[in-house]
Amino acid sequence: xTDPLDLRARAEGEASxxxxxxxxxxxxxxxxxxxxxxxxxxxxxxxxxxxxxAQAGDSRRLIDHRRSAxxxxxxxxxxEWQIAQSVMMWVDQGASMRFSSAADLPQxxxxxxxxxxxxxxxxxxxxxxxxxxxxxxxxxxxxxxxVRLAQMFTQDSPADYAPPEHRAxxxxxxxxxxxxxxxxxxDVRLALTKAADRGVRxxxxxxLDPVEEAFPFRGRTIFxxxxxxxxxxxxxxxxxxxxxxxxxxxxxxxxxxxTRATGWRLGxxxxxxxxxxxxxxLYRALDGGTA
Numbered sequence: 001x002t003d004p005l006d007l008r009a010r011a012e013g014e015a016s017x018x019x020x021x022x023x024x025x026x027x028x029x030x031x032x033x034x035x036x037x038x039x040x041x042x043x044x045x046x047x048x049x050x051x052x053x054a055q056a057g058d059s060r061r062l063i064d065h066r067r068s069a070x071x072x073x074x075x076x077x078x079x080e081w082q083i084a085q086s087v088m089m090w091v092d093q094g095a096s097m098r099f100s101s102a103a104d105l106p107q108x109x110x111x112x113x114x115x116x117x118x119x120x121x122x123x124x125x126x127x128x129x130x131x132x133x134x135x136x137x138x139x140x141x142x143x144x145x146x147v148r149l150a151q152m153f154t155q156d157s158p159a160d161y162a163p164p165e166h167r168a169x170x171x172x173x174x175x176x177x178x179x180x181x182x183x184x185x186x187d188v189r190l191a192l193t194k195a196a197d198r199g200v201r202x203x204x205x206x207x208l209d210p211v212e213e214a215f216p217f218r219g220r221t222i223f224x225x226x227x228x229x230x231x232x233x234x235x236x237x238x239x240x241x242x243x244x245x246x247x248x249x250x251x252x253x254x255x256x257x258x259t260r261a262t263g264w265r266l267g268x269x270x271x272x273x274x275x276x277x278x279x280x281x282l283y284r285a286l287d288g289g290t291a
Contacts, residue, residue: 022150025117031276032122032283052076086129086139086170087286088200090191091116091153092179094162095227100271101211108207111271111278112178113153115205118279119176119286120149133175133191134165160227163187166194174286175202180212181255189258196262203285204259205267205278206252213248213270215241 054063054074068074097109106114120130124141130149131139137148161183169175175195181188181204188204195202217237224231234240252268259266265285269278 021113021117021154022147024114025121025150028114028118028275028279029121029125032118032280086131086173087120087123088131088133088139088169088173088175088202089116089120089149090133090164090175090177090179092162092164092177092181093153093155093157094179094183095156095158095160095225096180096182097162097207098156098226099209099212101209105209105271108180108209108271109156111269111275112207114275115207115269115278115282116176116178117146117150117153118275119282121146122279122283123286132165133169134167138168139170139173158227160225160229164191166191169195169198169200172199175200176205176282176286177202178205178207180208181206182212182251185251185254185258188255192258192262192264195264201263203265203267203282204255205269205282206255207269207271210270210272215244217241 052075054068054076062076063074064076091109091112093109097112098107100107123130124143124146127141129139129141130145131137132149132152137145137152139145162179163184164177164179164187177188177191192204217240219237220234221237222231222233255266258264267278267281267285269281
């Protein structure tokens with residue numbers, strides 16, 4: 001049976017983290033000036049978006065004769081896509097994400113939560129529906145959904161590496177998976193394969209601490225997982241550097257191959273870099289823009 005006092009303490013701890021996370025995500029989203037129509041794209045709708053030169057295959061009824069009469073080029077009047085899209089999110093809240101190599105650097109999970117929630121805020125402002133993969137929080141729009149997302153993002157997982165959730169993926173939706181992707185790749189491959197089978201496309205966003213890229217360790221070193229389930233002691237840590245870097249490079253290559261095969265995009269962010277640049281890259285990548 002769960003101890004009520006322990007449950008209350010955990011609940012109060014999660015609640016105390018919620019307002020700062022929301023405030024920081026709102027502030028971060030506010031620094032990215034995408035405008036009211038940050039995700040505008042051509043499609044079915046009533047609002048005018050832009051003129052473009054007519055192309056082979058365009059129906060003659062789409063040509064705007066008033067605009068075309070101003071020159072020798074025929075122009076098509078495009079309308080803005082107005083169908084709200086569902087965006088499914090998964091943020092790795094496993095113990096490995098609670099790593100930080102220095103006091104002045106955020107934990108990977110802190111940066112992951114911040115970027116994911118700020119992305120959700122921008123998407124909701126643009127009229128999209130946002131939710132979590134699985135059945136715990138289906139996609140919805142509105143400010144109340146942002147609060148629900150923030151609440152879910154503050155729930156740590158006891159596992160060293162949390163597997164991505166792939167249930168209840170909405171066909172033809174978009175998705176964002178945020179993790180260090182250092183655990184077992186079997187679940188990641190399964191999730192992306194299931195998503196691709198349903199026409200879901202999205203972004204794998206890898207977050208790493210700078211130390212995980214550099215491996216600066218020398219001499220006697222004890223390596224221990226954040227969850228405390230694994231430990232390894234060595235007298236010559238520098239002897240492990242090349243093998244570690246080779247395995248990290250192999251993991252990145254595996255992620256790149258997987259995203260390429262499933263039509264997803266792959267991004268990499270270090271916790272020493274700007275959260276704003278990460279947010280802007282992720283938002284544009286999710287919309288199919290250039291990095």
